[in-house]
Amino acid sequence: MIGKLPADVKIIPGHGPLATIDDLKKYHRMLVETTGFVMKRMHEGKTAEQIKAEGLPAEWKPYGAGFIKEAIWIDTIVKGHGMVHKH
Numbered sequence: 001m002i003g004k005l006p007a008d009v010k011i012i013p014g015h016g017p018l019a020t021i022d023d024l025k026k027y028h029r030m031l032v033e034t035t036g037f038v039m040k041r042m043h044e045g046k047t048a049e050q051i052k053a054e055g056l057p058a059e060w061k062p063y064g065a066g067f068i069k070e071a072i073w074i075d076t077i078v079k080g081h082g083m084v085h086k087h
Contacts (some may be wrong), residue, residue: 002024002025002028011023011024015066015067016066024071030060030063034057034063034073034077036083037057038051039065039077042078048075048078051078052070052074052075
């Protein structure tokens with residue numbers, strides 16, 4: 001989709017302010033990198049609670065303060081990859 005959009009496009013997200021193509025690229029990078037971060041910790045044997053206690057890298061902290069909170073995003077990744085929560 002990114003490759004089909006003109007450079008000056010204005011994107012209207014479901015939540016938040018108008019965005020640019022660069023904003024969309026950064027958002028996509030956040031999705032890829034945070035998913036990889038969580039999956040790496042899962043493969044190391046960490047539980048969802050341990051991953052949430054560690055938190056995501058500092059670069060992505062602002063995203064975890066928006067519509068979807070950091071802990072919910074981590075849970076979404078964990079559940080999407082078949083890990084059962086340990087309480």
